[in-house]
Amino acid sequence: MFERGIHIISRALIAFSVFIVVLAVCTVFIGNDLEVSEMSLYQLGNQGIAIETIFQGLLLSFVISCINEILDLFHSMLLLWKTILRVLLITLTAVSFILYFHWFPSDLMPAWIGFGISFMICFTIACFFVIYKTKKENEEYQRLFEQFKERSRYESDSD
Numbered sequence: 525m526f527e528r529g530i531h532i533i534s535r536a537l538i539a540f541s542v543f544i545v546v547l548a549v550c551t552v553f554i555g556n557d558l559e560v561s562e563m564s565l566y567q568l569g570n571q572g573i574a575i576e577t578i579f580q581g582l583l584l585s586f587v588i589s590c591i592n593e594i595l596d597l598f599h600s601m602l603l604l605w606k607t608i609l610r611v612l613l614i615t616l617t618a619v620s621f622i623l624y625f626h627w628f629p630s631d632l633m634p635a636w637i638g639f640g641i642s643f644m645i646c647f648t649i650a651c652f653f654v655i656y657k658t659k660k661e662n663e664e665y666q667r668l669f670e671q672f673k674e675r676s677r678y679e680s681d682s683d
Contacts, residue, residue, distance in 0.1 A: 528593065536582075536589035543581040546642065547573055563628040563635065577627075584621050588614055611647065618643070 547565065555570030567574050591613050595606055618639075622628065628635035 532586070532589045532593050535592060536585040539588055540582050540585035542646070543585060544573070544578065547577070547581065563632075564625060565627045577625075580621065580625050580627075584618065587617055591617065615643065 551566060551568075551573060552570055555566045555568070564574070565577055567577075592610065595601075595610050595613075598606060601609075622639070623630060628639075
């Protein structure tokens with residue numbers, strides 16, 4: 525249980541770090557634009573990120589981390605369905621935070637397009653990471669299986 529809690533916290537802090545870095549970069553470049561003046565994300569303009577926004581991002585990161593941890597408990601679920609459910613739940617959670625905390629107006633199309641693009645970029649990077657990790661794990665399992673077969677053949681030959 526303790527290890528699971530540490531895993532949730534570490535996942536949340538990684539997501540939080542990405543949230544803060546992306547928000548900081550966006551703040552520098554578009555923090556003073558007229559259209560973003562209505563966004564609570566950029567309430568300080570390009571001067572910084574408000575403390576309340578930082579804590580909202582931290583809460584979002586923990587919620588997403590919990591969603592991921594819960595979905596990881598379903599070992600028998602097909603990876604495709606688990607991925608679809610993960611994307612759906614994380615998207616709904618992010619949209620809920622955007623609307624509840626008024627990160628940007630619900631009718632501001634450029635902001636939603638930016639959210640969609642950044643979400644897809646992050647999702648694509650995460651997919652490549654998961655594919656790479658899965659491939660490496662499969663290679664390791666195959667290597668161990670080959671060692672097992674060789675050892676089993678050696679033991680059966682010696683009998």
